[in-house]
Amino acid sequence: MKFYLAPLEGITGHVYRSAYHKYFGEMDKYFIPFISPNQFGRLSSREKENILPEHNEGVYAVPQIMTSSAEDFIRTAWKLQKYGYGEVNLNLGCPSKTVVSKGRGSGFLAFPDKLNCFLEEIFEQTNMKISIKTRIGKESPEEFERLLEIYNKYPLEELIIHPRLQTDFYKNTPNWEVFGAALKHSKCSVCYNGDIFTVQDYEKFTAAFPTVDRVMLGRGILSNPGLVPAILSKTPLEKPALEAFHNQIYEKYQEILYGEKNVLFKMKELWFYMAPVFTNYEKYGKKIKKAEKLAAYEKVVKALFDEQEIFSVPAVLSDRLPGDVIF
Numbered sequence: 001m002k003f004y005l006a007p008l009e010g011i012t013g014h015v016y017r018s019a020y021h022k023y024f025g026e027m028d029k030y031f032i033p034f035i036s037p038n039q040f041g042r043l044s045s046r047e048k049e050n051i052l053p054e055h056n057e058g059v060y061a062v063p064q065i066m067t068s069s070a071e072d073f074i075r076t077a078w079k080l081q082k083y084g085y086g087e088v089n090l091n092l093g094c095p096s097k098t099v100v101s102k103g104r105g106s107g108f109l110a111f112p113d114k115l116n117c118f119l120e121e122i123f124e125q126t127n128m129k130i131s132i133k134t135r136i137g138k139e140s141p142e143e144f145e146r147l148l149e150i151y152n153k154y155p156l157e158e159l160i161i162h163p164r165l166q167t168d169f170y171k172n173t174p175n176w177e178v179f180g181a182a183l184k185h186s187k188c189s190v191c192y193n194g195d196i197f198t199v200q201d202y203e204k205f206t207a208a209f210p211t212v213d214r215v216m217l218g219r220g221i222l223s224n225p226g227l228v229p230a231i232l233s234k235t236p237l238e239k240p241a242l243e244a245f246h247n248q249i250y251e252k253y254q255e256i257l258y259g260e261k262n263v264l265f266k267m268k269e270l271w272f273y274m275a276p277v278f279t280n281y282e283k284y285g286k287k288i289k290k291a292e293k294l295a296a297y298e299k300v301v302k303a304l305f306d307e308q309e310i311f312s313v314p315a316v317l318s319d320r321l322p323g324d325v326i327f
């Protein structure tokens with residue numbers, strides 16, 4: 001099985017990716033959170049930091065572009081090629097209202113003819129590998145048949161399917177029926193993405209789809225960065241590794257971000273997902289959320305590591321997430 005780290009805007013930036021890579025081993029691919037090209041054709045400083053080769057050393061990183069303008073996609077892809085990238089991913093999954101209202105992300109799925117023209121143009125005018133990360137439709141799972149027909153016209157590197165609709169956001173369960181049909185009819189390799197939070201979730205998925213050879217993991221990794229080693233060799237997540245991983249991220253943010261508030265914001269976002277790997281995490285989670293100074297933050301994180309243990313199966317995550325996420 002190939003494992004991919006999902007792009008998670010605001011979280012799996014280069015700071016997170018390099019700490020993950022150092023402490024929890026290799027993902028076959030690391031997808032970089034989306035670049036949203038602007039009218040001036042410049043990358044924002046965050047986008048640039050994220051794609052700089054020196055921030056992605058030793059890993060196979062795939063930048064992602066989110067746009068409905070073929071011209072913007074092509075210009076950005078060329079730019080990425082100059083930075084040394086050979087592969088790029090198109091975001092057709094983002095469900096956020098501001099994105100969807102502009103016909104981007106999963107909003108683009110509602111305009112299949114326009115999407116077809118867009119794909120025709122970008123495949124004609126770039127010579128990079130292009131993969132797609134898609135939801136199964138905007139409002140109805142029936143939309144996917146037509147979308148797949150379109151995807152099948154182009155030489156996609158791979159098709160990553162998060163089988164939810166835009167209107168699901170992160171609610172409801174991934175639609176395995178549509179995923180199964182896609183697997184049968186897709187001309188390119190298919191990667192599965194969605195709600196694999198535990199070893200048990202992974203095993204249930206592979207039992208249902210034994211021919212799938214690649215999965216993308218997002219929130220499951222945020223919650224338990226040791227999920228891939230747990231899947232592969234049944235080794236449980238250990239506190240020292242998690243602590244070292246946390247410390248590297250925390251120190252790096254202090255180095256590159258201005259002010260305690262910004263560092264705390266980033267760390268709180270991470271703990272939102274990560275805290276449930278600990279026993280009795282709730283009161284620590286609340287204190288982390290309330291911390292206004294690094295000193296207070298450090299005290300509660302230390303107490304959490306000192307006083308609590310890691311759940312062998314952080315299944316609590318799946319109960320807590322749907323509808324709860326920010327993106």
Ligand SMILES: Cc1cc2nc3c(=O)[nH]c(=O)nc-3n(C[C@H](O)[C@H](O)[C@H](O)COP(=O)(O)O)c2cc1C
Nearest residue numbers: 006007008009033034162194195217218219325327
């Ligand atoms: C905070 C957050 C940020 C995300 N950012 C992106 C993104 O930049 N690009 C993208 O394609 N998907 C993004 N996603 C979606 C994830 O990549 C993934 O498809 C989704 O979380 C489902 O997978 P999971 O159940 O393994 O988490 C984001 C999701 C979350 C929760």
